[in-house]
Amino acid sequence: MNIMILFGTESGNAELISFEIAEAINGRYTVFIRDMSDVDPAELSRDDFHLVVCSTHGEGELPSGAVPFATALMDAKPDLRGLRYAMFGLGDSSYDNYSRGSDVVDELLRAHGAKRHGPFGRYDASSQDDAIQLGKEWANEVLKDLQGVQTSATGKN
Amino acid sequence: MAEATREDYEERSAAVDPVGGSLTSTLSIVIVGAGPAGCYAAQALRKKLPFAKITVVDRLPTPFGLLRYGVAADHQGTKAVQQQFERLFHSTNVAFIGGLELGRDFHLDQLTEIFDIVVLATGTPQDRHLGVEGDTLEGILGAGRLTRALNSHPEAFADPPVVSPHVAIVGAGNVAIDLLRLLSKGTDEWHGSDMDDAVLGHILPKPVMEIHLIARSSAVQARWDAAMLRELGSLQRPEFRLLTGDVEAGQSLAVDALRTLLVERDGPTDLAINLHMECDVERVLGEKRVEGLRIRSRSGETKDIAVGTVVTAIGFEPQPRSALPSRVYLTGWLKTGPQGTIPLQRTLAKQLASEITRDLREGLIASPRPGRSALPSGRTTDFAGWRRIDRFERARAAEKRVRRKLADIELIHTVAEAATGSHLLANDYLK
């Protein structure tokens, strides 16, 4: 299983976190990173596990980098059954719609049949948390859960 | 080793080095101005040309431009992009040099001799003038100057402005709202910010009692964000009043937010914020110092308001443009004029990197030139120096603050140079 990290960003923070996560888990997995603005959701592979990292902008809207991806989901309505992902949202709780962008992507993915695994991670820019640290911890937790699922699945065979 | 792996994913994940390694491995790029535009440009260029040697210089010993010296002290979330730039300067092939000024320490034609590619990202720091009678009186303050002072900019440190308890802010953009909020905050409303209380005390020896916001535009047309207005609603002190203009005509999120603000609050208030929408400033009143402002509404009525300080938040002067020599590129506010957010600088940077790669591919740029090593020397800082400044500033933060900036340029250099024994310094300056 390969890891595909997808980031949706406006000002680059989601991209930074994605690269830091990649560095942290590289070696344990083969890791790929793609900007969501260059990704057609219909082409995502069932063989990969996806770590989706997405921010929020405007009035609780998607960052511009996630817009083409969301539009493709809404317009082309691809069948994403069997696709696995985990979600990490970036936001700022001093805004009204905290982290809404990541919720929107999550809802769209699920609406098309993809399945979310592990905890939903979030980073609040107006907290004093370390975004990179949070991102790495989230990824580790997601992947730990996932291993659990995989071993118990193989255990049954 | 971390570097190599990072380039691995980039190579796996996207096409890199579209020009061919032989040219880009000797390519030298200088970016003048380490604000958001310059830093994002370095980031985008590094991604497209991972082997090029990129040098970002700034006239100040500290990087980040308006991210550090413009974005409000209580908007630390906005400043979080700084972390990206720190990772960038930490990576191989990208260097920061602080304390070198274009026009003072070197000229553009020298840069084009030394570097293959020159990117100018020096911004537009000059406040726009009101352009009415009396607009040079003592007590008129440009928003740029005031926000630099509030943010402990080294040049404001020498001569900090003082704001009177009765103040007018002219303008209706996000900078005007930033200032309205910053001037209205009570002493216990700065948690989590990097506001320096000593600096604030200097600028505001007495708390502000009355603010007049004067805006030419109507409530719907004003270029402020609804989120900025909503944030005003959580301030403890002020009561808002609309003296001219209306919030019934037109529909927008900002107007909704404004309407909410205007609801009378219970309990005593000690700060009146008067909004004069759709008003022009006719002249500034006073002999030597500002004593008031004469404003005129759309219907032609004039009114005099008594204030001791006038803050102009009506934008910045665009830089005059001359023809650019080849291999010289512009980005940021210098290129677009003084408007556009920080995220926009990232978009501009990607466009710039594509343009430069295209010019490289078309053979318009030949390499090599000597690069970084041929820059003039002087009292400069590097990224390691910035890290020391950063650590020092965080370590001496007051309670409930995240940082206390150094504003004295001598001290900034001293801390930057203190490779070892900075704990000694800390003892001297922590208080």
Ligand SMILES: Cc1cc2nc3c(=O)[nH]c(=O)nc-3n(C[C@H](O)[C@H](O)[C@H](O)COP(=O)(O)OP(=O)(O)OC[C@H]3O[C@@H](n4cnc5c(N)ncnc54)[C@H](O)[C@@H]3O)c2cc1C
């Ligand atoms: C008060 C204020 C608050 C703002 N708040 C926000 C906000 O909350 N959110 C947001 O998205 N945007 C905000 N903006 C807009 C944002 O700051 C700009 O989009 C951005 O800073 C433009 O980047 P720049 O790099 O072109 O300019 P600058 O940030 O001005 O950077 C220019 C850099 O060049 C250096 N320089 C200048 N002249 C020379 C020279 N001769 N030689 C060498 N170096 C030189 C300067 O020292 C500076 O570091 C704000 C702007 C202002 C004025």
Ligand SMILES: Cc1cc2nc3c(=O)[nH]c(=O)nc-3n(C[C@H](O)[C@H](O)[C@H](O)COP(=O)(O)O)c2cc1C
């Ligand atoms: C103009 C603007 C609007 C924003 N709006 C929201 C919002 O509505 N909700 C939220 O949770 N965060 C909001 N944010 C905060 C961003 O999501 C946060 O800064 C994040 O770190 C940005 O990540 P990015 O660089 O990957 O785009 C906003 C930020 C900006 C600059």
